Amino acid sequence: MLHEKIDELKHDIIAYAQHVEEMLLKSMDGLVSRNEEELATVIEVDEPVANERELLIDDVCITLIAKYEPRAVDLRNILMILKINNDLERMGDHAVNISESALYLIKRPPVKPLVDLPRMSEIVTAMMKRCVDAFIESDSKEADAIRLEDDKVDQLRDQILRELITYMSADSATIKRSIHLLRIGTNLERVADLITNICEDIIFTVEGRVAKHHHDSD
Amino acid sequence: MLHEKIDELKHDIIAYAQHVEEMLLKSMDGLVSRNEEELATVIEVDEPVANERELLIDDVCITLIAKYEPRAVDLRNILMILKINNDLERMGDHAVNISESALYLIKRPPVKPLVDLPRMSEIVTAMMKRCVDAFIESDSKEADAIRLEDDKVDQLRDQILRELITYMSADSATIKRSIHLLRIGTNLERVADLITNICEDIIFTVEGRVAKHHHDSD
Numbered sequence: 218m219l220h221e222k223i224d225e226l227k228h229d230i231i232a233y234a235q236h237v238e239e240m241l242l243k244s245m246d247g248l249v250s251r252n253e254e255e256l257a258t259v260i261e262v263d264e265p266v267a268n269e270r271e272l273l274i275d276d277v278c279i280t281l282i283a284k285y286e287p288r289a290v291d292l293r294n295i296l297m298i299l300k301i302n303n304d305l306e307r308m309g310d311h312a313v314n315i316s317e318s319a320l321y322l323i324k325r326p327p328v329k330p331l332v333d334l335p336r337m338s339e340i341v342t343a344m345m346k347r348c349v350d351a352f353i354e355s356d357s358k359e360a361d362a363i364r365l366e367d368d369k370v371d372q373l374r375d376q377i378l379r380e381l382i383t384y385m386s387a388d389s390a391t392i393k394r395s396i397h398l399l400r401i402g403t404n405l406e407r408v409a410d411l412i413t414n415i416c417e418d419i420i421f422t423v424e425g426r427v428a429k430h431h432h433d434s435d
Numbered sequence: 436m437l438h439e440k441i442d443e444l445k446h447d448i449i450a451y452a453q454h455v456e457e458m459l460l461k462s463m464d465g466l467v468s469r470n471e472e473e474l475a476t477v478i479e480v481d482e483p484v485a486n487e488r489e490l491l492i493d494d495v496c497i498t499l500i501a502k503y504e505p506r507a508v509d510l511r512n513i514l515m516i517l518k519i520n521n522d523l524e525r526m527g528d529h530a531v532n533i534s535e536s537a538l539y540l541i542k543r544p545p546v547k548p549l550v551d552l553p554r555m556s557e558i559v560t561a562m563m564k565r566c567v568d569a570f571i572e573s574d575s576k577e578a579d580a581i582r583l584e585d586d587k588v589d590q591l592r593d594q595i596l597r598e599l600i601t602y603m604s605a606d607s608a609t610i611k612r613s614i615h616l617l618r619i620g621t622n623l624e625r626v627a628d629l630i631t632n633i634c635e636d637i638i639f640t641v642e643g644r645v646a647k648h649h650h651d652s653d
Contacts, residue, residue, distance in 0.1 A: 279514065286504040296497065299514070300521070382614070386607040392600055399614070403621075 219285040223294055226277055227353065230298050230305075233270045234349045237305050238342055240267065240312035241408065245338040248319035248401070249331055256323070259316040267309035274302045293422050300418055301352070304411045308345075311404040311411075318397040318404075328384055328391045328398060337373045337405045340366055344412045351416065357423035360416040364428075370409040377402045437503040441512055444495055445571065448516050448523075451488045452567045455523050456560055458485065458530035459626065463556040466537035466619070467549055474541070477534040485527035492520045511640050518636055519570070522629045526563075529622040536615040536622075546602055546609045546616060555591045555623045558584055562630045569634065575641035578634040582646075588627040595620045 240263045247256035278299045281287065287295060344366050351359040381395040420428040458481045465474035496517045499505065505513060562584050569577040599613040638646040 279510070282500065282514075283506050283510055288501050292497065292501055296500075296517070303518070303521075378614070382610055385603060385610050389604040389607065392603050392610075396596070396600070396617070 219281070219287055219291060222277075222281055222285070223291060226274070226281070226295070226298055229270075229274050229277070230301055231349055231353065233267070233274060233302070233305050234345065236263070236267060236270065237308045237312065238345050239263070240309055241315070241338065241342055241345075244312045244315040244319060245335060247316060248322060249335055251323040253320065253323060256316040256320050260313050264309055264313050267306060271302055271306040275299065278302070290422075297418050297422050301415050304415055308408050308411055311408050314404045315401050318400045321397050322394060325394055328394045329380070333373050333377045333380070334398065334401055334405070337370060337377075337402065340369055340373070341405050341409050341412070344370075344409060348412050348415055348419075351419055355419070355423050357420045360419040360423075361428070363416050364413050367409050367413045370406055374402045374406045437499070437505055437509060440495075440499055440503070441509060444492070444499070444513070444516055447488075447492050447495070448519055449567055449571065451485070451492060451520070451523050452563065454481070454485060454488065455526045455530065456563050457481070458527055459533070459556065459560055459563075462530045462533040462537060463553060465534060466540060467553055469541040471538065471541060474534040474538050478531050482527055482531050485524060489520055489524040493517065496520070508640075515570075515636050515640050519633050522633055526626050526629055529626050532622045533619050536618045539615050540612060543612055546612045547598070551591050551595045551598070552616065552619055552623070555588055555595075555620065558588055558591070559623050559627050559630070562588075562627060566630050566633055566637075570637055573637070573641050575638045578637040578641075579646070581634050582631050585627050585631045588624055592620045592624045 240259050243255050243259050243263070246252065247259070278295050281295055282292070285291075344363055347359065347363050350356070351363060378399060381399055385392045385395045417428040458477050461473050461477050461481070464470065465477070496513050499513055500510070503509075562581055565577065565581050568574070569581060596617060599617055603610045603613045635646040
């Protein structure tokens with residue numbers, strides 16, 4: 218009975234992860250295609266839904282622990298879902314931040330062609346998909362591999378920063394837009410950090426090995 | 436017996452919160468007084484200690500749940516400590532980010548007199564102290580009041596951003612330093628967001644009222 222409930226919970230968290238992934242995709246697509254409606258949807262529709270889902274999953278986790286008094290692996294699994302749930306909610310917040318900055322940017326001329334940010338967001342959403350699979354399969358090797366992607370994200374973010382400093386130095390009229398672009402980069406980077414956290418939790422739950430303390434970059 | 440263990444756990448989390456508060460104070464003092472050694476200590480000594488503490492408290496929480504099968508208020512209290520523990524580790528990461536940017540800044544001439552950032556950090560560390568007390572006293576009214584401070588932090592951060600844009604526009608040589616100052620502001624703001632999260636958890640644990648979904652600002 219408990220195992221069925223944990224399976225249901227896993228389905229819920231997968232659905233939640235997909236919802237947050239959609240939010241990220243929409244926020245970046247809204248930026249690239251200059252689609253105001255899409256960006257507004259992330260903020261006004263998708264985020265309230267994300268918040269409801271978090272509270273619901275939180276509640277189920279706590280009820281399961283209180284009712285079934287799970288031990289060992291079951292308990293660790295539920296506590297991990299509780300943590301992932303919390304991290305997903307934060308990722309949703311980052312998608313909102315991206316949408317907000319995108320709403321500012323799409324009303325103004327582009328500072329530069331958007332290349333690195335979409336590339337960054339591709340890597341981040343791919344990490345997210347793989348992370349959900351690794352969680353389902355309890356695949357700690359895959360979780361370990363996903364963490365390596367985080368370096369690519371950090372490098373792209375540094376590259377974006379360097380490039381934007383050049384633009385800002387050349388033309389001070391681009392400073393405000395550049396700071397919004399930088400904010401989008403930082404938010405994507407934090408999503409990658411949160412995914413890395415989840416991967417480390419997967420490694421710990423599967424292998425009992427502490428893979429933590431990877432250091433958040435911003 | 437369980438209650439004694441929970442009390443011990445509360446002491447551990449208070450000590451951990453004080454350690455992280457020290458990290459924040461040192462990172463800002465190192466910036467203001469241009470003390471390289473103090474900043475290096477945060478990164479090289481204090482953060483590893485913070486990480487160890489997190490893992491230790493995590494472990495105690497999980498062991499208590501598995502061993503004593505706590506219910507209702509006790510279970511909620513342990514789960515809240517688990518969450519606060521996670522948030523404190525993130526705050527420690529923010530102190531490290533601040534120290535890193537401070538290390539860059541203290542080797543260069545100041546962009547402007549440091550007024551708003553120290554003011555911001557005063558508010559944030561005061562929030563943190565009050566938050567720990569509210570947690571110990573299970574004082575949800577105080578937790579509710581602390582959340583209001585978050586608006587002041589957000590306002591200061593916006594003010595810093597506006598001011599820095601003026602500096603960057605006037606002299607492009609200040610752009611890189613300005614971005615580091617902005618990064619410090621954003622990290623302080625995120626600490627305030629995490630404290631607000633903890634306050635919301637306190638309100639939920641004490642009153643069963645969902646105070647959440649305050650929206651993280653960056």
